[in-house]
Amino acid sequence: GAVVSQHPSRVICKSGTSVKIECRSLDFQATTMFWYRQFPKKSLMLMATSNEGSKATYEQGVEKDKFLINHASLTLSTLTVTSAHPEDSSFYICSAREGREPYEQYFGPGTRLTVT
Amino acid sequence: GQNIDQPTEMTATEGAIVQINCTYQTSGFNGLFWYQQHAGEAPTFLSYNVLDGLEEKGRFSSFLSRSKGYSYLLLKELQMKDSASYLCAATDSNYQLIWGAGTKLIIKP
Numbered sequence: 001g002a003v004v005s006q007h008p009s010r011v012i013c014k015s016g017t018s019v020k021i022e023c024r025s026l027d028f029q030a031t032t033m034f035w036y037r038q039f040p041k042k043s044l045m046l047m048a049t050s051n052e053g054s055k056a057t058y059e060q061g062v063e064k065d066k067f068l069i070n071h072a073s074l075t076l077s078t079l080t081v082t083s084a085h086p087e088d089s090s091f092y093i094c095s096a097r098e099g100r101e102p103y104e105q106y107f108g109p110g111t112r113l114t115v116t
Numbered sequence: 117g118q119n120i121d122q123p124t125e126m127t128a129t130e131g132a133i134v135q136i137n138c139t140y141q142t143s144g145f146n147g148l149f150w151y152q153q154h155a156g157e158a159p160t161f162l163s164y165n166v167l168d169g170l171e172e173k174g175r176f177s178s179f180l181s182r183s184k185g186y187s188y189l190l191l192k193e194l195q196m197k198d199s200a201s202y203l204c205a206a207t208d209s210n211y212q213l214i215w216g217a218g219t220k221l222i223i224k225p
Contacts, residue, residue, distance in 0.1 A: 034213075042217075043203075043215060043216070043217040043218050044159070044203070044215050044218075046215070049212075091156070093158045093159075101146075101211075102146075102147055102164050102166065102207075103146075103207060103211040104149065104161060104164060105149075105213060106161070107151075107158040107159050107160070108158060109157070109158050110156075110157065110158040112156075
């Protein structure tokens with residue numbers, strides 16, 4: 001149980017375009033979902049936390065207008081990278097957790113974004 | 117402030133035992149997670165400790181001392197596939213995960 005899917009797994013886009021990444025909890029209801037990015041050989045960096053039906057909480061330094069997050073249901077959250085630039089190229093990972101202890105985060109497989 | 121410390125890199129030999137330490141300072145504490153992450157992949161759950169003591173799960177064991185703000189992950193009978201990064205993460209009073217930078221474990225034949 002506790003499977004999280006992420007789509008697409010890899011995407012290449014041109015500079016200036018927008019890319020949407022989906023994160024789904026397949027067999028549980030995720031009251032909270034998290035979006036991370038990770039540069040090569042670096043640690044996970046939390047970008048934002050989203051609760052179903054409310055606005056996402058962004059970490060300091062993360063532009064909310066550039067990284068649009070929508071958590072429309074208890075099983076789906078989306079991250080849209082708007083007007084992507086080469087420096088946005090990274091590994092984006094979502095995680096989801098239920099609203100009960102131990103509040104373990106279940107991770108999606110990640111999305112490799114390359115902006116050319 | 118909130119902080120997690122763990123070694124950046126460790127090297128061990130196939131078949132041996134290795135212990136990866138983690139110290140934490142958080143605003144409140146509700147438990148400690150260990151995750152494994154292979155290069156290019158997302159983290160996968162290894163263990164969760166909320167009470168003091170040792171939790172054993174096959175070749176992997178995790179220890180917690182709440183009074184010392186200290187945990188370790190013990191890997192026995194190391195295999196080449198155990199080469200990965202091991203992430204320590206503590207949950208604060210709001211159950212938010214505070215992540216360490218990860219320990220890259222290199223296994224040599």
